[in-house]
Structures are given as C-alpha cells and as structure tokens.
C-alpha cells in the first residue's frame with residue numbers, strides 16, 4: 001500500500017498537519033503546518049527541542065491521535081477517512097510500535113508477545129520471517145520466558161521483534177532507547193537500522209539523543225511545531241551542532257520544502 005510521491009516510495013506522511021490542544025488562553029499549536037514524508041525502506045529520526053511537537057507528529061502520523069486539520073496517510077490511506085474500527089485494524093495490520101517503556105504483556109511469554117499483533121489481527125504468520133527475526137534479535141533461548149525474567153535491553157528487543165513481526169508498512173519508535181543503558185540502547189538501534197537495511201523495512205523514530213539519531217538515514221528537525229531542517233547521513237556531532245543552533249538562537253535555517 002506504499003504510495004509514490006515525487007518518485008519516492010512513501011510509507012507514511014503528513015500534509016499541512018496542524019494539531020491544536022486546548023482552546024482560548026490555553027491553546028497550544030503543537031503542530032503548525034507540517035508536511036513531511038517518511039520514505040519507505042529508510043530509517044528516519046525526528047528531533048527537536050522539548051515541546052517542539054515530535055511526539056505529537058509521531059502519534060498523528062501513526063493514527064494514535066487525530067490532526068486538527070491537514071492529513072495523515074499510511075501508504076495511500078488517509079487516516080481521517082477511517083472510523084475507529086478501521087483505524088484500529090489499519091494500525092494492527094500496517095503499523096508497528098516500539099515505546100520507551102517496552103509495553104510488553106507481563107503474563108505472556110516472549111513468543112506470545114511477539115506474535116500478539118498478528119494473533120489479534122487474525123493474520124497468517126510468515127514462519128520464515130519470524131524465525132529469522134527471532135535470530136536477529138537474539139532471543140531464541142528466551143522464547144518461553146516472561147518479560148519480568150528479561151533485562152531491559154532484552155525486553156526492548158522483544159518489542160522490536162513484535163513491531164516487525166507482521167512486516168508492517170512502517171514501524172514507529174518513540175524514544176526506544178530512553179530506558180536503556182548505552183550498550184543495550186546501541187544494540188536496539190543496530191537492530192532497527194539493520195532490519196531497515198537488510199529487510200527493506202521502514203522506521204520512524206522520535207529521539208532526544210544525537211547518538212541515536214546518527215543511526216538513521218535521515219533526521220528531520222522540528223521547532224515550535226514546524227519542520228525546520230532535514231539532514232541526510234547524520235553523525236552525532238552534526239546533529240548535536242544543529243540542535244545547539246536552536247539553543248543559541250542562531251538564525252533559523254530556511255524552512256524546507258518536502
């Protein structure tokens with residue numbers, strides 16, 4: 001269901017996205033006219049200062065929240081055209097999620113957690129893909145353990161396997177290394193990046209961490225609810241320098257076309 005925009009396959013995108021929370025004196029424009037596409041087969045990081053709208057953008061692009069105006073699409077499907085039931089089905093079948101807090105079901109085994117979205121969707125398992133995924137995340141000897149018996153890094157690797165299990169159109173990751181030490185975090189980032197590159201998957205990740213963002217193919221920068229920059233082949237140093245420019249109030253770069 002991937003759509004093609006300007007010759008690029010786009011797994012997910014928002015167009016003229018506006019999100020307003022509250023009203024009157026308490027109104028916050030969390031997204032103020034953002035248009036951005038997330039190319040298929042790529043790893044994109046979303047960065048920006050605290051409060052710039054990163055989580056809002058991710059939640060709206062993933063169909064976890066709705067826009068005030070503008071549109072959010074997964075492949076060619078405009079999410080605003082879907083009722084709640086169809087939106088839930090679309091998320092189950094076409095979107096994977098990795099959250100900072102792992103969000104595994106404590107009473108289920110590792111194997112059951114990994115296949116849960118497919119079980120819920122009544123989807124067929126691609127046994128070969130699942131088998132390879134379990135090896136990739138290094139969990140074969142833990143399949144019958146419960147989450148509480150695993151380290152944080154192992155739990156997040158289960159969440160990564162769960163996110164990719166149904167070969168979704170796109171995996172959204174919200175601060176996936178936020179609760180991990182740097183070594184486990186690095187492993188999770190390599191898993192995300194490696195799966196994108198080797199298996200032609202798509203990942204969109206919100207992060208505060210320039211080292212994490214450097215694992216992406218491209219970083220998009222938000223400030224005050226607007227898209228202000230994009231950077232391909234990021235390094236932690238270049239990302240950090242770009243973020244510092246927000247702090248020091250250097251002239252904002254020209255807003256970029258999408």
Ligand SMILES: Nc1ncnc2c1ncn2[C@@H]1O[C@H](COP(=O)(O)OP(=O)(O)OP(=O)(O)O)[C@@H](O)[C@H]1O
Nearest residue numbers: 021022028030048049050051052053054055056057
């Ligand atoms: N449910 C909500 N109700 C009211 N305001 C909200 C809500 N969620 C977010 N906001 C506001 O919208 C703006 C953007 O928030 P958002 O969480 O998207 O930013 P962020 O870049 O992800 O921030 P952080 O890096 O601190 O997590 C902020 O001003 C925030 O206070």
